[in-house]
Amino acid sequence: MSETVHSDVLVIGGGMAGLAAAYALRQNGATVVLLERASEFGEVGAGLQLAPNATRLLEHWGMLDEVLAVGVRPKNVIFRDALSGDVLLKHEVQGEFAETYGSPYVVVHRSDLHRVLLDGCRRVGVELINSVEIDSVITLDGLATASATDGRIFTAPAVIGADGLKSRLRGQIVDDEPVGSAYVAYRGTVPVSELPGGQKLEDVSVFMGPNCHMVQYPLRGGELLNTVAVFRSSTFENGKEQAPGLAELEEAYKDCVPHMRESLKHLWHGIRWPMYDREPTANWVDGRLILIGDAAHPMLQYLAQGACQALEDAAALEELSRGTVFTETGINPDAWNDVFRDVNEVRAARTARIQSTARVWGDTWHVEGAGREIRNALFVAAGSNVYEKTDWLYGYSPSVVASPTELQEAS
Structure with a gap:
């Protein structure tokens, strides 16, 4: 007879989204089981950027100081032309920026942020189980049952699907596949x-x-200096995610400034990351299963919002389940239907906008010829009006924490 494990909340996936959701819902008083397919927890990659819409949430969860201790607060975000090296836009992200958005801009190693979230889950008593691959989730009479490929059964009134870009659970809700961007990334x-x-x-x-x-x-x-080199790859366009040799990488940067060509030697040449996203979907819910993070809204990296949006998803689940599912008089599992509907409604439009904008932003970065000259002129002209372009992104906050506007109005 197969083993059955029951909890108030089951989280499938031990990346940023899954860990954040597990921690946030445990804070509401839920018993939480988190399943990770890999035999060990960890993150592959190098750095990531955390804008104020994410660091506000880390502060709310008591994790920001830990992240600051292992990260860096950059002074500026600087955009340059790769062929000339000219500075096109220099946006200060300390001082006025941090005051405007109520939280700092931080860059951190992916593995360091993952460890902070993992340690947080362990600290509050999330049950973490490795080497479990979930095949399907079905809902019957208000209870979700997740079946593992090894025969184990996990049940909960609420299942959070955070199984990433190539999510198996997404296939229960949306009939689609990841979309290749034609670009690949080398990191180091x-x-x-x-x-x-x-x-x-x-x-x-x-x-x-x-x-x-x-x-x-x-x-x-x-x-450490983190470097990410992204270029349009003919081999990826022809179906090869990995390609031996460095000729294609070096060819892509042959006309760039010497600093960029010199920086190529700092990359890990043994692996590259093909860049995918998916078309935005309006529905993330199937019964008592809801998708979050890259399972719900995988996005290209040009706005540096992948991890940030995963944290926002977790915060929305925390806020909307508090006082509805998790009340002062006990737990009301029947409220999950309304919570999932509301989270879906609150989050889907915002993440769809970010997914679509990231695609356009990437196209803007990569234009050539006359398009490059127009782009450069627009970046230079935007220098004094940056906040008009970033308020919608960085000024947003789930109601679990006040937005900068709300903080200013309350002061």
């Missing part, structure tokens, strides 16, 4: 001590070039 870090002297490692630098770009910023208190 290098100790600052190994770099030539004179490099200032206090900014996020974005070099935009025809059919390619590069992003660099410091990590781990400034001890």
Whole structure:
């Protein structure tokens, strides 16, 4: 007879979205079981950027100080032309920026943020189970049953599907597949001590070039330089996610400034990351299953919002289940239907806008010829009006924490 495990909430997927949701719902008093397919918890990759819409949530959960201790607060985000090296836009992200949005801009190693979230889940008593692959989730009489490929059964009134870009659970709700962008990313870090002297490692630098770009910023208190090189790949367009050799990478940057070409040697050349997203979907819910994070809204990286939106999803679940499912007099599992509907309604339109905008933003970075000249002129002209372009993104907050506007009105 197969083992059956019951909890108030079952989370499927141990990435950023799953861990954040597990922690947030445990804070509401739920018993939470989190299942991870891999035999160990961990994140692959290098750095990520956390804008104020995400760091406000980390502060709410008591995790921001831990993230700041292992991350870096950059002074500026600087956009440059990759062919000339000219600065097109320099946006200060300390001082007035942090005051405007009520929280700092932070860059952090992916594995460090993941560890902070994982430690938080362990601290509050989330039950973490590895080496479990869920095949399907069905709902009957207000109870969701998740069946594992090894025969184990997990039941809960609410299941959170956070199984990533290639989500199996999404297939129960949406008949679609990941969409290849034609671009691939190479990533890497290098100790600052190994770099030539004179490099200032206090900014996020974005070099935009025809059919390619590069992003660099410091990590781990400034001890590491993180580099991400993204370019249009003919081999990926022809169906190869991985391709041996560096000729394609070097060819993509041959006309870029020397600093960018020199930085290619800091990348991990043994693996590349093909860049996918999916078409936005209005429905994330199937009975007592709801998708979050990349399972619900995978997005291209150009707005640096993938992890940020995963945290927003978790905060929305926390807020909308408090006082409805989790009340002062006990737990009302029947309220999950309304909670999932409301989370879906609140989150889907926002994440769809970000998914669509990220695609346009990427196209803007990669234009060539006359389009490049127009882009450069627009970036230069926007220098004094940046907040008009970022308020919708960074000024948003789920009601679990006050938005900057609400904070200003209350003061």
